[in-house]
Amino acid sequence: MTVQDPRTGSATRTYVERVRGVLGDLSHRDVDDALADLEANVLAEAAARGGTPAAEAAVLEALGTPEEYATALREALAAGAGAPLPQGRVLGMPFEFRQPTANSITERIWNPADPRIWMPRSFGVGWTINFGALAVKLGIIRPDDTEERPFEHVPSSALRLAAAFPLLLGALAIAIVAIWWRELPAMVPVHWGVNGAPDGWATREVALGALIAVAALLPAVLFGRLALKGAERRSIAITSVVLSLSSWLAAGLCGYTVVTALTGFAAWWVPLMIVLTAIAMPFVMLVVLSRASLKAEWRDALGDTAGRTPKEGTHR
Amino acid sequence: MGGGSGTRESQFRKGALELAILALLERGELYGVEIVDRLASVPGLAASSGTVYPLLSRLKNSELVLTAWRESPSGPPRKYYRLSAAGRDDLMTMSSSWRSMVKALDGLLEEESR
16 A cells, blocks of 8 residues: 655646636636546546656646646537536426526527527426527527627626616515505405406515515625626626516516505406516527627627628528 | 647547547446546557546536546545446447448548549
8 A cells, every 4th residue: 555645736736726727717616526527637647657746747747738728628618518418307307406507507598509499497397498599490590690608798788788677677676665565455465366366365574575585685696696706797697687587577576466456456467468578588688688799709800990790680 | 739729630539539438438437547548558549638638527517427536545536437327328329420420431531532
C-alpha cells in the first residue's frame, strides 16, 4: 500500500481553479460537476504514473493549458445540450426534480432546433410547451433562427423591459387589493364552478395574500437573487418570461377575485381568458426577446458598419 | 498538443471517440486513466487526456454514463465511469448507424477513386 505523496494535489487544484475562472458564464452545476471529475481523474492518473509531483506535472501538461481545457469543456458541454432528457418517468409521464437552471428551462421552453412541441418539464411531472418549436410550426421563425446559446445578446433595454413586467404586475396586484381592502368582505371566492359561479371561499387574508405572494413577492425575491449573483443576460431573460406568466396569472386572479367579491359579477370566460393570455404571454415574450437578441448578435457580427437588419419571415 | 478545435476533422474525431468510449465502457466500468490508456492502445484512436476528459464530462452530462467513487488500493479514490441504460441504447443505435455509414462511404469513396 503506497501512501499518496503529500506534495501532490496543489498543482491540480490551481489548474482546476484556473479552468473554473474561464467558465464563469456556464451553469455552475455543470462546471462544478465536470471539474470535480477532472480533479479526481488527474489525481488518480498522477498516482498511477508514480504519484510524485513530477508525475502530476506531466499529467497536467498532457491536458493542455487551463484555457485550452476550458475551451474543450465548453464545447463538450454545449454539444451535450442538444436533446433534453427527463430525469425519469412515472406512469409514462416524465419527471424532473433537479434544480432548474436558466439552461435547463431554456432548452425546454425555447428550443427552436428541437421539433417537439411537448417537452418534459424542467421541474415537476409532465410536459411543457416548447414555444420555439411552436414558433417554427407557425412560420414565425426558422429552426436555425437562434443563437448557439439563446438570449445571450438581448439588449439591456429589452432586458429591463422584460424584467419590469412581472414587477409591475406585482405592484398592480398590491394596488388593487390595497384600494379595495376596506370594502372587501371577510370571505372572498377562491374557486369557481363550470358555470362561472363561485363555489369555494377563503378568508381575504389567505386568498389575496397568497396571490400577492406569487404576483409580487416571487419576482422580487428571484430578481434579488439574480442581481446578487450578477447573473448573465440569458438567466435574467428566461426568469423574466417565467415570472411574467406567474405574475400575470396571480394579478389577473387577484383582480377577478376583488371584482367578484365586490360586485357579484362572475363569468366562466374571465378565468379562461386570464389563463389563455397567460399562456400566450411567454410565447410573445420569447419571440420578441430572441429576435432582439439575434439582431444584436448580427449587429455585433457586422461590426456596426452596415447597420442592416436582415429581413425575417420572408423566407417562403 | 490540444487546440485545433472546431475544425471538421476534430469534430468528426470527437464523435468517433465518444462512440469508442461508450464501447469500452460496455465491457465494464473504468476510471479516467484506464479509458485514456485503452484508447491509446488502439492505433488511430489515441487521444490526449485533454480531449478525453471533456468528452467524459459531456457523456455524463447527457446521462449516457454514470459515475461512482471507488477506493483505490493505492493513492486517492477514483471516479469510475459506467454506461447508463440510456448509454447502452445510444451505443446500440450509434454503432449500427456507424456501421451502415462506413459501408456506404467506403463504397462511395471506392467508386470515386476508380
